[in-house]
Amino acid sequence: MSDQPLDxxxxxxxxxxxxxxxxxxxxKTEVAEFFHVSEPTIAAWIRDGMPFVEEGTNGRSYKFMAxxxxxxxxxxxxxxxxxRSEARAAIEAMRLKLIGGEVGDTIRALPPKERQQLYDVEAAHLKLCRERNQTLQREDVSEVxxxxxxxxxxxxxxxxDVLEREVNLGPKAVAVAIQHCDTVLEELYQTIERYFADRPIVTREERADLFN
Structure with a gap:
């Protein structure tokens, strides 16, 4: 959490x-629903500095402004x-410096020989990662x-059903459990969908620059 007061x-x-x-x-429950995350996540965000208008205490809930x-x-x-962008820019600048390229160059901007060398290095690196089980095929990850x-x-x-049968949970409590379970499942699906959406398949020729 930052020591600087939030404006x-x-x-x-x-x-x-x-x-x-x-x-x-x-x-807190409504904030979790607002962001489609769990209440433990909201608790972590509070510790990280998320603002609130009234602190929660025993018997009193936190209050937040949306x-x-x-x-x-x-x-x-x-x-x-x-x-992330600054770190990536530094890495790309160093790699470009090593091969004599310029920021913004595409794969096709390189001479054929250098382009093939870059492909060979990339292929060797990927092969080594696969042998060490450091990388997985997208289809395998999706299947798992x-x-x-x-x-x-x-x-x-x-x-x-188990709660109703084993511990005689009442209808109202069962309905709450069903709603909560539905929310958990929806969060799981949304998280995975966002993960793959943020990582579209990009071919070598489609990359914005040499190392993006």
């Missing part, structure tokens, strides 16, 4: 809520993206994740 007003102005989304006072939470989260994501999700789905879907 909440400036954050909200820089990162307003999406158009059509009204501001509102939310509790606009403040949204602005804080967008600011954090922007900062993380900037750090599909199977894991199937097991999670089956187990979660059976949980309310």
């Amino acid at each position: 909440i007003e400036a954050l909200v102005k820089a990162y307003p809520l999406p158009e059509g989304v009204p501001d509102a006072v939310l509790n 606009s403040q939470c949204w602005a804080w989260r967008q600011s954090k994501k922007a900062g993380e993206e900037q750090q 994740m599909t199977e894991v999700l199937r097991l999670c789905r089956d187990g979660v879907n059976q949980l309310p």
Whole structure:
């Protein structure tokens, strides 16, 4: 957590809520639903500095402003993206320096001999990574994740019935359990979909520059 005090007003102005989304006072459960994450994640964000309008104590829930939470989260994501971009730029600049290229060069900008050398190095590196089990085929990962999700789905879907049968859980509690299980499954699917969406398959010739 940063020692610098947050300028909440400036954050909200820089990162307003999406158009059509009204501001509102939310509790922790509602903030988790707002961001489609779990309550433990919200607890971690609070420790990391997410602003609140009223601190939770025994018998009293945390209270948050949707606009403040949204602005804080967008600011954090922007900062993380900037750090990744700066690190990537430094790595690319060093690699380009080693082969005499310039920032923004594409694979096709290299002479045929240098282009083939780059392909050969890349292929050798990938082969070594596969031999060490440091990389997996996208299809294999997708297959494993599909199977894991199937097991999670089956187990979660059976949980309310098990609770009702084994511990005589009442109808209202069963309904709550079903809703929570549905939320967990939806979060799992959304997380995996975002993961693959952020990592589209890109061919060598489509890459924006030599090492992107």
